[in-house]
Amino acid sequence: MKRVCLVSPGHVGSNPRLVKEADSLYAAGYQVRVVAGDYMAEVRPLDAAILSKAEWSWVQVGLGSRVDYSSRRIRQELARKITQKMPHLTWAVWAHSPMSDRLAKAAMAEPADLYIAHCLAALPAVAIAARHHKARFGFDAEDFHTGELEDTPENQADIQIRDRIERALLPHCAHLTAASPRIADAYAKRYGVEMEPILNVFPLSEAPNSPPKHSRPVPSLYWFSQTIGAGRGIETIVQAMGQMQTPVELHLRGILADGYRDQLMQLAETMNLCDRIHFLPSAPPPEMVKLAAQHDIGLSLELTTPRNRDLCLTNKIFTYLLAGLPVLMSRTQAQSELSRRLGSVAVLIDVRNPTEIAKTLDRWLSNRDHLIQARQQAWQLGQSRYNWEREQERFLTRIEKSLTA
Helix, strand or coil, X not given: CCEEEEECCCXXXXXXHHHHHHHHHHHCCCEEEEEEECCCHHXXXXXXXXXXXXXXXXXXXXXXXXXXHHHHXXXXXXXXXXXXXXXXHHHHHHHHCCCHHHHHHHHHCCCCCEEEEECCCXXXXXXXXXXXXXXXXXXXXXXXXXXXXXXCHHHHHHHHHHHHHHHHHHHHCCEEEECCHHHHHHHHHHHCCCCEXXXXXXXXXXXXXXXXXXXXXXXXXXXXXXXECCCCCHHHHHHXXXXXXXXXXXXXXXXXXXXXXXXXHXXXXXXXCHHHEEEECCCCHHHHHHHHCCCCEEEECCCCCCHHHHHCCCHHHHHHHHHCCCXXXXXXXXXXXXXXXXXXXXXXXXXXXXXXXXXXXXXXXXXXXXXXXXXXXXXXHHHHCCCHHHHHHHHHHHHHHHHHC
């Protein structure tokens, strides 16, 4: 039985992509072990809900004692200064994240045939573990990591640190996947590596049993993320609601950033919308599709900067489709490309233009029969194309090639 170890600095409760891969690998007959982060108290209940049912083995990696973590942060700051003068991989790894060495130790604790990193801090960890056990390693790029930062003078040191890690390790990966075709293209252009796009879709078992046959009395716009905060396009939606002819509600699910509820409600108060903004608690990933199905239109409000946001296709879109929700999308490169495949199920907007958004939503909501039809079409797309049953075939084929090449 081949052994695969998936490694991430993030919590399992905030990384449904890793959980899907672990489940699929286990079901396909692999021995699976997950190494994941554990440092956010508010996410631990989501972790527990997943890990209590997991059939694969797992280990959680915390930040260590306060003294240990403080010493590693001091070493990180020292490494950041050194790496600007001595561009060595070891210093770049320390400069990027104080988690990499702890992840490496946990990954090395048990042998595997293939170690796969999720998120950049895990890439050096899997390379170290693979070298220790004379195994292979790979990387799943859910984001374009050098593009997560604005390309400004003050960010150049951090961008170069990320580039140094990826440039040194990606060419040696036996397994490379990306969360969108545009992210795969960006990595190919920057490093000359080939990544297989694997979309952030979800299992059919999480979908409603049938397409929706009615909408809510007051139409509901729905958005979710791990964190609800500024700079996500939410404020523009509230401004658009203030200009709409059609009354709508906005439902936001996630952990509120400090002070953001007050900030958003102050904006809503200026337009007499306070009773139409609703904050919902985080929920385990397996419940997210059915929770989304309680609403009418899904919002995917990515910005075009930094560059990564222009290239990514988040799990929001595919949650909405499987739930039977049409999607209001901002005009990023990746979402514009996808919208052409979705047809009338997706509508593109300028996330900086509340007047355009208001007019678009009014047109969409003026005909309830049209909205119900769009919801049924979204559900059908989720059932026929945008689901994990389809996407996991490509993922498992890539795993098999990685282990046998």
